[in-house]
Amino acid sequence: MPNKKSLRLDRFLSNQLNISRNDAKELIKKRLVTVNGETAKLFDMKTDPLTDKVVSEGKEVLYRKHIYIMLNKPAGVVCATRDRLSETVLELIPEELRREGLFPAGRLDKDTVGFVFITDDGELAHDLLSPKKHVSKRYFAILEKPVTEGDIKAFAEGITIDGGEKCLPAELEPSEKPGEVFITLHEGKYHQIKRMAEAVGNRVVYLKRISIGGLMLDENLAEGQCRELTESERITISPSPI
Numbered sequence: 720m721p722n723k724k725s726l727r728l729d730r731f732l733s734n735q736l737n738i739s740r741n742d743a744k745e746l747i748k749k750r751l752v753t754v755n756g757e758t759a760k761l762f763d764m765k766t767d768p769l770t771d772k773v774v775s776e777g778k779e780v781l782y783r784k785h786i787y788i789m790l791n792k793p794a795g796v797v798c799a800t801r802d803r804l805s806e807t808v809l810e811l812i813p814e815e816l817r818r819e820g821l822f823p824a825g826r827l828d829k830d831t832v833g834f835v836f837i838t839d840d841g842e843l844a845h846d847l848l849s850p851k852k853h854v855s856k857r858y859f860a861i862l863e864k865p866v867t868e869g870d871i872k873a874f875a876e877g878i879t880i881d882g883g884e885k886c887l888p889a890e891l892e893p894s895e896k897p898g899e900v901f902i903t904l905h906e907g908k909y910h911q912i913k914r915m916a917e918a919v920g921n922r923v924v925y926l927k928r929i930s931i932g933g934l935m936l937d938e939n940l941a942e943g944q945c946r947e948l949t950e951s952e953r954i955t956i957s958p959s960p961i
């Protein structure tokens with residue numbers, strides 16, 4: 720929670736409108752910004768983002784401390800903030816949702832599609848990724864071969880993947896079509912599902928993350944599209960304290 724009257728007006732405008740500090744100063748200089756009905760004159764005027772009404776160019780600037788985005792990642796895009804060779808998930812975020820400090824909280828492989836959570840809230844991301852919280856992630860996968868009762872049992876008991884790493888118990892649920900399954904993990908190891916499939920003599924041919932922490936990927940988002948979470952979705956995805 721920011722301190723009362725703790726934010727400089729130019730910083731507030733730059734953060735919330737996703738403009739440079741110089742552009743924010745320009746707006747103030749041109750007398751285009753009011754605070755509680757008074758024209759702002761000072762760049763460093765202290766504002767209380769929770770109670771002051773800031774209007775820029777006739778439009779109220781609504782304060783959001785953090786931003787929470789659900790993205791349906793397409794294949795071929797990497798979960799990184801920057802990459803020299805490939806397009807990153809941040810490049811898929813439209814101008815109006817971009818701001819400093821955004822990053823993907825958790826990674827999907829380049830060829831995996833589906834739900835990526837992007838935020839600038841380090842605390843929530845840390846909680847989501849903490850191995851102690853066991854936040855569940857559900858995937859839809861197409862495997863090369865149909866799964867067996869033995870595979871389901873092995874997943875439920877905790878598979879040992881290459882290199883001797885023991886996985887936490889995971890749910891493997893076959894669907895109607897042979898080879899199509901739902902898998903729920905409670906941790907996030909590197910290439911985990913692909914390595915689990917290999918450990919039972921199978922191979923992943925398609926992988927999509929469909930939910931994180933009980934929050935389902937919005938079916939209306941086409942691959943490459945994203946939207947902000949609603950307040951109740953943000954609460955759903957936030958791990959409860961342990």
Ligand code: URA
Pocket residue numbers: 826827828829831909910911912913914926
């Ligand atoms: N498991 C994988 O193998 N890849 C992913 O992208 C996610 C889970």
